[in-house]
Amino acid sequence: MALPFIAGLAVGAGATLLFTKREQIKKTLNNGNISKNIQKGLSEGLDKGREISIKALNYAKTSLENTGKAEKETSKRSVKKPRKQNNTKENV
Numbered sequence: 001m002a003l004p005f006i007a008g009l010a011v012g013a014g015a016t017l018l019f020t021k022r023e024q025i026k027k028t029l030n031n032g033n034i035s036k037n038i039q040k041g042l043s044e045g046l047d048k049g050r051e052i053s054i055k056a057l058n059y060a061k062t063s064l065e066n067t068g069k070a071e072k073e074t075s076k077r078s079v080k081k082p083r084k085q086n087n088t089k090e091n092v
Contacts, residue, residue, distance in 0.1 A: 029035055
């Protein structure tokens with residue numbers, strides 16, 4: 001239960017730090033080398049994220065298909081024929 005609170009504290013502290021150091025950050029980002037490295041890192045990160053999300057989607061699809069097949073097989077096996085009941089005086 002405390003995780004959202006801690007996450008909010010971390011995000012708030014990060015935003016406050018960035019806001020107070022915005023001039024230094026602006027000067028640093030105007031440097032060409034750092035800017036190119038950041039763009040390269042972002043591009044690689046997006047590509048890797050796209051690759052991971054495609055793999056996760058394919059895994060989810062195959063898992064869902066396998067679950068559906070297993071459910072059908074199980075339901076076919078579990079269908080039982082009703083037994084005939086003898087209504088004689090001995091069984092009553």
